[in-house]
Amino acid sequence: MTARFSLGHSPAFAEHPLYPQLDDGSLVLRCVVHPDDLRPDGVEVLLLDGSLLQAAPLGEWQALQTTLVSFEALSTALPLPVAGTLQELQTLLAFAAEQSHLRDKTRQLAQALHSKQGDLQRLVDVGLALSAEKDLERLLGKILTEGRRLSHCDAASLFLVDRRQAAQAQLIFKLTQNSSIATRFQEQRMPLTKSSIAGYVALTSTELNIADAYAIASEAPYRFNRSFDLQMGYRTLSLLAIPMLNHRHEVVGVLEFINCQGVSATSGEPEVIAFDDVMAASLRALASQAAVAIENRQLLDEISGLFDGFVQASVFAIEQxxxxxxxxxxxxxxxxxxxxxxxxxxxxxxxxxxxxxxxxxxxxxxxxxxxxxxxxxxxxxVLTKAKKLPETVIDNLRYRVALAKESLQSQMLKRMLQAYRQQGALDEAQRLQLEAELARECHRLDGYLRQILLANEPTILSEGEFHHLQEIQSELVKSHDDSLTSLLSEGEFCALAVRRGSLTAEERxxxxxxxxxxxxxxxxxxxxxxxxxxxxxxxxxxxxxxxxxxxxxxxxxxxxxxxxxxxxxxxxxxxxxxxxxxxxxxxxxxxxxxxxxxxxxxxxxxxxxxxxxxxxxxxxxxxLALAPTGSFHRHVCDFEPSEHKHG
Incomplete structure (x- = not known):
């Protein structure tokens, strides 16, 4: 036979003629009375005869997950005495043992596949959770929590790379978690150099899997910072540092996982073990997902900040x-x-x-x-229209009134000259009468101007207050070319007749x-x-x-x-x-x-x-800040009372 294997049998088989020939050291014979005899250590092949079936039902023997060979069927297939029976029996049992080995291997592979599928599903779940998180701080916390859960490690830290500084990029110690001790963490910034483990990983995009952080080779360009351990009474042993790479293969941060938890093969007690390749692969996938999630979150935050700045700048520009x-x-x-x-x-x-x-x-x-x-x-x-008529029109009205007064004065002087020519003299009473008429007319025009200026103020007016404007509009005065024109044009009258505010219907x-x-x-x-x-x-x-x-x-x-x-x-x-x-x-x-x-x-x-x-x-x-002061400019959202007057 080419390989040793174990064969379980009943006490009755020890009396069989073939038993002495099998007991030649080529295989391990083990006497079995009950299924419990094979727990927890089993055999590759079990010869199942009537005595064993009487000791326990077939189902219990099948539950042992060993290859069962019926002794009765074997005796029928290999009757005694037959030449070569021993060799055929050994071949048959070896084949059965091989089947047992294959079944065990298949079961182990299935378990490994199931475990791998579980890891993949967990990574998928983690990816979905990370992509759904909108708050950057909570996102970073989830990354560490899920990484520790995947790796069964005691502690983890997260570093971000900040390249926005023109002088020198910085490494931000952003977050840490530790199951063994409670810590009060405060974000720290440090220069991005190769002297630290995280800095080396960030600058070289190299993954570091260190079995003992205190046993780093002296020629290594990086060193483990023991200050945390010294301050907190902690002992860092195994450490896995993984770069987080974005889609452009740029390092956006570093994940550090510390003290992977395992079980001692000798004592069965919990102990710190090194991170194996399978674990490193899972954490590498997590780091990749984390890099994408962080970059997306930072990009969204930057876009949001950019848009918010655009909105505020737009408002500021318009309000100028x-x-x-x-x-x-x-x-x-x-x-x-x-x-x-x-x-x-x-x-x-x-x-x-x-x-x-x-x-x-x-x-x-x-x-x-x-x-x-x-x-x-x-x-x-229109936007900056403070009063009903612009200042240029008011200046024109002032000029129009002044011109009308000059015209009246000129008319009075002509009448005086005509009296001199006709009468040879102008008596005092006539002169005083002409001057009084001129003064009354000028006073009336000045009154019109005052009423125009008063009407130009955008107060709230009732319909009954417009008659004086109609009277002013009917006043004819001479223009600069001696033609007659209304003191108020139709457009000026409509503007001054606005009941509320300063805007005409078209301007409103x-x-x-x-x-x-x-x-x-x-x-x-x-x-x-x-x-x-x-x-x-x-x-x-x-x-x-x-x-x-x-x-x-x-x-x-x-x-x-x-x-x-x-x-x-x-x-x-x-x-x-x-x-x-x-x-x-x-x-x-x-x-x-x-x-x-x-x-x-x-x-x-x-x-x-x-x-x-x-x-x-x-x-x-x-x-409650004071509103800005200065000369008035109309605002499009000025509130003017509705037709229903408020008390």
Whole structure:
């Protein structure tokens, strides 16, 4: 026979004539009475006869996972005495033993495959978990936790490479975990050099598998830093340092796994063992997944920061056209977030059900910051129109009045000259009469000018206050070419007859179109799914619940809930911001009264206004900063009272 194997048999087989011939040292014979005799050490082949089947049922013998040979079948196949029987029996038993070996090997391979599949499944699960994590700090913690679970190690550390410094790249000791001792960890930065294990791995992209960190060869370019062990009373033994490579094969960080946990082959007690190749392969795969997840997270954070900077820079640039309203969009955004954060706390279920998650808050904030971006489409002379008539037109009116007065004086002097020519003299009474007439007419023209200047102020006027403008318009005066013209042109009269504010109907329409410009501009941006409602939210901040708003005249639920939040905050800031020519900045309590009045007239969401007032979210410190001061420039979101007058 070519190989020794063990053969189990019953006591009865020891009496068989073939037994002495088999007991020649070529195989190991073992007498068995019960299945327990083969636990835990078994045999390759078991001769199963009637006595063994009487001792235990067939199922228990089969559970031993050894090759069973029926002694009765064997006796039938090899009757005695037959020449060559022993050789055939040995061949048959050897074949049975080989089957047993193959079955054991197959079972071991199946177990290894199952274990490998389990490792692969765990890696897949880890990859999914890492890709789903949005917070970088939690992501790094998951990487270490999953790595320790895969490797059965006691501790792990994570280092990130920071190449943003122009002078020298840095190694950031970002996180550590240790099952044996509790540690208070603080992030550390150090120069990226080959002198440390993590630095060497990061700079060379080389994996280091060290059996004993205290036994590193003296000629190695790196050294193990023992300060942690000394301070904490810890003993680092086995250490596996793996570079985390991104898709460009650049090292973004280093994973260190410390003290792999195993069992002593001699004592069976737990002990620290070296990381084997199989374990290293699994951790290498984890490091690759971690590198992709970290880079993706950092890239998303950078994109988010870049976009946030773009939004703020856009708002800053646009508000430079309107210096006194600078800060309006930022204040409205802060107010919107302050109010939105009160939604889940609201006692009203119809409000709390609209609570926004972090993505919703971000969407609302961007919409609020950009809600007035469309004023780039409003002509500057309309946007900055402080009064009903521009100063150049007022100067022209002053010149027109002055010219009319000069014309009257010239007419008086002509009448005096004519009297001298006709009468040879001008009596004192006649002279005084002419001068009195001139003074009255000049005084009347000066009064007209004062009324024009007063009407030019964008106060709130009633219909009855326009008669004096009609009287002024009917006044005919001479122009520079001696032709007669109205003191007020039709366009000037229409501008001065504006009842509220300083804008004509056409100019007000142009101002209102800033919302359309905002919406159309924002629709050009390829928003992510989480932010795709920004154009509609920003474009609806002047809509009113009763349909009287603009630009679409949306009614009730058709107005996005976030836009209803913004409308309240926009009005409040417009009321409490810097002084306007036709209305001073109102006190907070008055502004809140106006909001409630707008609710009563069906313009604003009453539930939201109630939450806004009761939560006092408008009193947050960042919202109490003084509004900018300076000369007035009209803002597209200036609040003007509705047709329903507020008390």
């Amino acid at each position: 056209r309107d210096p006194t309203s600078s800060g309006h969009s930022f204040r409205v955004a802060d107010l919107c977030i302050a109010l939105a954060r009160q939604l889940p706390l609201a006692p009203l279920p119809q409000v709390s059900c609209h609570a926004l998650n972090e993505e919703g808050l971000r969407e609302l904030r961007y919409a609020a910051l950009l809600h007035d971006f469309g004023k780039v489409g409003v002509r500057e002379h 329409s142009e101002i209102e179109r800033h919302v359309v410009h905002t919406r159309d501009f924002l629709r050009l941006i390829p928003w992510t799914p989480a932010l795709q409602r920004i154009p509609d939210i920003a474009g609806a901040h002047h809509e009113k619940l009763d349909g009287s708003g603009y630009p679409k005249g949306l009614v009730g639920e058709a107005i996005p809930y976030a836009a209803r939040i913004m409308t309240i905050c926009d009005i409040y800031d417009a009321l409490t911001a810097a002084d306007r020519p036709y209305k001073a900045a109102v006190p907070q309590e008055k502004a809140l009264d106006i909001l409630q009045a707008e609710v009563k007239t069906g313009l604003l969401d009453g539930d939201l206004v109630q939450v806004f007032i009761q939560s006092r979210c408008y009193l947050q410190p960042q919202l």
